Amino acid sequence: xxxxxxxxxxxxxxxxxxxxxxxxxxxxxxxxxxxxxxxxxxxxxxxxxxxxxxxxxxxxxxxxxxxxxxxxxxxxxxxxxxxxxxxxxxxxxxxxxxxxxxxxxxxxxxxxxxxxxxxxxxxxxxxxxxxxxxxxxxxxxxxxxxxxxxxxxxxxxxxxxxxxxxxxxxxxxxxxxxxxxxxxxxxxxxxxxxxxxxxxxxxxxxxxxxxxxxxxxxxx
Numbered sequence: 001x002x003x004x005x006x007x008x009x010x011x012x013x014x015x016x017x018x019x020x021x022x023x024x025x026x027x028x029x030x031x032x033x034x035x036x037x038x039x040x041x042x043x044x045x046x047x048x049x050x051x052x053x054x055x056x057x058x059x060x061x062x063x064x065x066x067x068x069x070x071x072x073x074x075x076x077x078x079x080x081x082x083x084x085x086x087x088x089x090x091x092x093x094x095x096x097x098x099x100x101x102x103x104x105x106x107x108x109x110x111x112x113x114x115x116x117x118x119x120x121x122x123x124x125x126x127x128x129x130x131x132x133x134x135x136x137x138x139x140x141x142x143x144x145x146x147x148x149x150x151x152x153x154x155x156x157x158x159x160x161x162x163x164x165x166x167x168x169x170x171x172x173x174x175x176x177x178x179x180x181x182x183x184x185x186x187x188x189x190x191x192x193x194x195x196x197x198x199x200x201x202x203x204x205x206x207x208x209x210x211x212x213x214x215x216x217x218x219x220x
Contacts, residue, residue, distance in 0.1 A: 018077075021050050025080055028087055030056050034075030037133065037184070038065070050122065051194045052079030054087040058100075063133040066093075066100055071145065071192045072124040082122050086110070086141040090128075104177040106175035107164060111143070111175070116168040123168035127190055129160070131182065138188070141181045143167045146193050149212055157216045189215055 026044065033040040046053060052072025058066055070086050072079040090116040093100045098109035106128050116123040127148055127189035140148060144166030147159035182188075196211035 005130065020048060021080060022046070025050065025054070028054070028056075028091070028192065030058075030134060033057075034156060046075075050077055050080035052083045053185065053194070055089050055190065056087060058091060058093060060101065061132070064101065065131045066090075066126040066128070067131065067188075067190065068106075068126065069145065069190045069192065070124050070126045072122040072216065073122055079122065082119060082124070086114070088175050101130055101139075103130060103139055103176060104162075104164075104175040107141050107143045107167065107175040108173075110171050111167045112171065114168050115171060119168065123166050125166050125192075126160075127187075131188075135180050136184070137179055138155070138182050139177060141177050143173075143175060143177045146196075146208060149189040149215055150180065150182065151187040151189065151216060153183055155216075157212055159212065 008055065013117075029042070029044060030040075032042070040057065040141050042055065044053070044055075047196070052074060055067075057067040060066055063163040068090055070083060070090075072083045072086075076123055089095050093114065095106065095109050097112075099105040107126060110126065114124075125144045125145035127139050127140070127145040128142075129148060131138050138150070138160070140160050140162070141164060142148075142161045143164040145159035145161070150158040150160055158180060160178070160180060162176040165173045167173075193208075197210055198206050200206055
């Protein structure tokens with residue numbers, strides 16, 4: 001009875017620690033914005049108590065907004081600790097040598113700073129963009145992540161990706177910078193792969209393209 005009681009107590013303590021850890025990660029996520037011409041919304045549902053997904057956005061000078069999403073390999077406490085480290089660097093914009101107005105520069109500096117052999121073989125995908133509200137332009141770069149999806153006000157969807165390699169795997173990786181105009185009334189969706197890697201009623205996998213089709217239909 002003493003052994004069972006000690007085991008139950010240890011499990012309760014672990015659950016409480018996981019709950020507090022999940023609450024800490026959630027508190028790092030940004031508040032929703034509602035500004036003239038710009039509104040944000042999000043949903044965060046990790047596959048376990050803690051996971052490696054994280055995202056954020058930061059206002060920058062010149063009516064610009066940096067927006068980013070990262071997805072660390074694996075699940076649980078280890079992945080969550082790593083994602084929090086990256087998230088805090090991007091949130092505070094303190095990554096040495098990075099030009100935070102240049103998404104390709106940010107990904108390159110992340111790749112140089114977080115080599116997987118120095119991070120217990122953890123690596124991560126990332127999408128980073130900078131929206132210029134004055135010029136109605138979005139600069140972006142991606143590293144092994146699903147594309148950002150820009151739904152246009154007149155219909156249609158643009159998949160925004162630069163096919164850059166996952167961060168941390170190759171120190172010689174290079175990341176491209178691309179830009180796209182953003183007409184008024186457009187909607188940008190960012191997401192990790194967990195949202196479309198799910199089984200359908202027919203037993204197959206939903207996949208990216210059908211999910212983009214759902215976004216286009218729902219956002220129209």
